[in-house]
Every structure is written in C-alpha cells, then in structure tokens.
Amino acid sequence: MTASSGIPRRRRALLAVLSTLGLAAALATAATLPADASAPTPPAGWTQVFVDDFNGAAGTGVNTSNWQYSTGTSYPGGPANWGTGEVETMTNSTANVSLDGNGNLRITPLRDAAGRWTSGRIETNRTDFQPPAGGKLRVEARLQMPNVTGTAAEGYWPAFWMLGAPYRGNYQNWPAVGELDIMENVQGLNRVWATMHCGTNPGGPCNETTGIGGNTVCPGATCQSGFHNYTMEWDRSVTPEAIRFYVDGVNYHTVTANQVDATTWANATNHGFFIILNVAMGGAFPDAYGGGLDGATEPGHPMVVDYVQVLRSSGGGTTTPPPSGSRDAYAPIQAESYDAQSGATTETTSDTGGGQNIGSLANGDWAQYKNVNFGSTPATQFRARVASGASGGVSGLVEVRLDSRTATPVGSFSLAGTGGWQSWRTVPANITAVTGTHDVYLTFTSGQPNDFVNVNWFEFGR
Structure with missing residues (x-):
C-alpha cells in the first residue's frame, strides 16, 4: 500500500471455466460464483504454483504451511505503525483472523472498550512469486471488501498486495525493492486502487509515496456488497515488460517497464515477491480521503477471502515430451x-x-x-x-x-x-x-x- 513514511503499506481467484473464454470473460465469471466457490482448474498453458481455498473448520486459523502472521504494530526493527500511520495492533487471534467453515477467510478489525483496535495481517511463507523469463505470472484473489460504508467505514483500509522478497528481514529498503498493490480500498468507497511502488522516496521515478497507480469502480455489485475477482498479471512475454491490474476481468491499470529507468525497474522486479492480506485501520491512505477514524467507526466488518491463487505460464524454449519407448x-x-x-x-x-x-x-x-x-x-x-x-x-x-x-x-x-x-x-x-x-x-x-x-x-x- 501507499506509505506515509517511506515504508510500504499495502492469491487462487477465478480463471476460465473454459480456457477459450479468455482472461476477461473468465474473471468476470468470478463475481457470479457462490461465496464458497473453490478455485477452478487453470486454463491451458497455465500452471498452478500456489493456492489456498481456505477450507477448514469454523473458528480455526490459517494454514501455516502457506501463511505466517505478522503481529504487533511493526516488523522487528521496522518503522512504527507499519510505516503508514495505521493505528491497529495486528494479532494471530482467531477473533481477528479465522476460517468461517464455509471455505472463506475472514480478517476482522475489532475495537475494545478502551478504543484500541486489533486486526489481522497474513503473508505467504513463499517469497519466490515471479514470472519465468519470457512468461507470465498471475496472482488472483476472489474476495469481498468489508461491507460497511459511510461514517461507519471511516478508517477502514483492506488490501491484497505483494512486496519484493528482499524486504523480508530488511524492512528498510522500500520502495526500491518493489511493491504491487492488487486491491486496496479505503473509507468504504465503491472503488478499487492498484499501484506499483518503486524507486526512491519521497518523489523519485515512481512518484512516491503515491506510486504509479490507477483506480476504478467495481463492476456490477459494489466492492462492499459482493465478491469480486482482483488480479495482477505480470507479463514478461512482451516488450516492454508489463504489469496489468484487473477487477472482474476489466484491465483498468497497467504499468510498463519503459515508464521508469532500467535500474529502477530491475531493482523492483528482478526477484521474487510474497503476498499479503490485511485490514488496516487509519493511516495515510484513509486520511487522504477524509480520515475520520473515531468512535463512530464500526468494528467487526471483515474482509472475506474466498481463495487466492498463483499461476505461471512459461515462455518460449523447447519442451521435451516424454518418449514413447524406454x-x-x-x-x-x-x-x-x-x-x-x-x-x-x-x-x-x-x-x-x-x-x-x-x-x-x-x-x-x-x-x-x-x-x-x-x-x-x-x-x-x-x-x-x-x-x-x-x-x-x-x-x-x-x-x-x-x-x-x-x-x-x-x-x-x-x-x-x-x-x-x-x-x-x-x-x-x-x-x-x-x-x-x-x-x-x-x-x-x-x-x-x-x-x-x-x-x-x-x-x-x-
């Protein structure tokens, strides 16, 4: 996500039921599926490299073979308040992060009697998500933003995003190592933001701390009232290399390598990434759209995630088929x-x-x-x-x-x-x-x- 102090803030969603439908039609189908839909089989030419359908008993935590919890108010040795001014304490409590028993993950911000907020932030253990040379990477989630709007939504900041692998354990090298925000939303607005962060902060070739971003309204049902499919497709099969962002198959924002200098692009992309799901409360991004996190903000509205999926499509090169004999x-x-x-x-x-x-x-x-x-x-x-x-x-x-x-x-x-x-x-x-x-x-x-x-x-x- 966009950061207020130079440090970042901000996986099996829906593919084609029939590969011949193409990306846009396939992802548009996602919004019509039931809330507990399983991620379908990847279309021809794509290989699934990660998936979590969030199946499990109600009230249990996430699969720690896939995910790790980020807790507290910062990374160890990292900037306070996750570098963005958000006010919640992240926990691994099932009150904040749990499965609902119907194939969904729920990340729920809560406020105690003293006015203190807690919420959840989970990250993939894997940090190697990147496209092969000459190929593509697709990272998708089918989710519903917290279903709250107006004054009651002030300060809500749900996000589905990725950070460059070199950030893990360093926590001081943002934004140079790259950040890809696939879905962000603030204040309960019917709008989704997608952003790439890179370069130096403040300013620099990527206009930090704002980054290179775009936004659009959610097609059909509002972002808050229904499930939508949020997708990033990173394409190394084209020149210049491109990173495209979609909601329900609609490509509303694209960043290409020629928008910044070669060194900035290489520093931001020549490595793997890890995936993050979280709901923050307060901070720089909500403040930019009116802020207002106070006693009137309603706790208890979860971001509901149906599934996260990562797919890869190989590039060129000669594939050797299995022989017919010995x-x-x-x-x-x-x-x-x-x-x-x-x-x-x-x-x-x-x-x-x-x-x-x-x-x-x-x-x-x-x-x-x-x-x-x-x-x-x-x-x-x-x-x-x-x-x-x-x-x-x-x-x-x-x-x-x-x-x-x-x-x-x-x-x-x-x-x-x-x-x-x-x-x-x-x-x-x-x-x-x-x-x-x-x-x-x-x-x-x-x-x-x-x-x-x-x-x-x-x-x-x-």
Missing part, C-alpha cells in the same frame, strides 16, 4: 520430459543448450520418468544440473527413488542457494547399484516450505 539412463534426461509430476512448473532456461527446466520445487514435490533402462552393468552414480535462488538457511535434498515415489531413495544430494534460479551447476552423487528398467522418481525434501531447487536435466553413470 529412456537411456546414461544420456541426459530432460527434466521437463516427465510422465507425471506434482508441484513442478516449467520455464525457459538460460542454461547452456537452452530449452526448459522444471522449477518451483519444494518439500513434497516430485517428478516421474518412466522406463529408464540401466542395462545389466550397474549404475552407481547420479548427476543433475540444478540451480537455486533460495535465500540463506533454505536447503533441501534432491532424491532418486525407483518405481514408487515413497520407496527408499537409492541416492541423494543436498543443495542450498547457487546464486540464482538460473545459476546452474552439475552436482554428482553416489547411488546404490541399479540394473534393469525402472520408473525413476525425482523427489524433493526440505525442512522449510520454500522452493529450493530448479532442475534442467539429469543422468546416471557407472
């Missing part, structure tokens, strides 16, 4: 030629030879390669071409299993950051002697939920 264990097996997988995405690789790699690999993900022929002389070695842009402290195992993804691994190697998601190295490992023909599973195990590895190809040796 595979040679001793020749490179292209990672994207899997027969089945869970959790993997494909993207264009900058590695020698081009083509594609598989990525977004984290704990529990796997890929299957059928009919790998090891012959009668045992294979005792395994090599994989891998890269990792994982942050410090994030690492995991790349494992080889035969014929079942739950079989005991015949070999593995560990991997931490290599300097970037396209910073490639060949890593060897010893394996238990293997002969014959097997289905090979690459499995990925980590003690953290974060993505930790990309794989371009692998092969075996004697």
